[in-house]
Amino acid sequence: MRDDATDRHDAATWSPLDSDGWYAARNATTALRDALISAGLEKDFPYLRADLNAFGHGLVELGRVSPATAERLAELLRLALASGLQRLEESSDETDEHRTGKD
Structure with a gap:
């Protein structure tokens, strides 16, 4: 029955464990x-x-x-970004070499 107290969602019984946002925040916090x-x-x-x-x-x-x-933390982020850009450039160079047949 729709008006049955067990079928209604009461804000007083709400739990963060019922929220996808809570799990997303928890997983991101764990990763960080x-x-x-x-x-x-x-x-x-x-x-x-x-x-x-x-x-x-x-x-x-x-x-x-x-x-x-x-x-x-700022220095670690700078190093990570520089490393990522370097890997991206190396990957791009390898792709270009593969396309042109150069080794």
């Missing part, structure tokens, strides 16, 4: 945590956590970090 551990930065992000906003959209809370931590 793993990368921070690999970089030796896990202790520098003590406020890292998954969260939801009032609309049920998943968010990743990074929290406050020291200026030194922010600089280190």
Whole structure:
């Protein structure tokens, strides 16, 4: 029955575990945590956590970090971007060589 109390979704019984946004935020937080551990930065992000906003959209809370931590993170991102661009250029060169038959 539609008006039966068990069929209605009551906001008082809502749980973040009912939300796709929560799982997306949790998975992204886990991935970021793993990368921070690999970089030796896990202790520098003590406020890292998954969260939801009032609309049920998943968010990743990074929290406050020291200026030194922010600089280190910025340097890691610069290195990753440079490495990615270098790999992209190498891949493009290999593709060009393959197309022209050059070795």
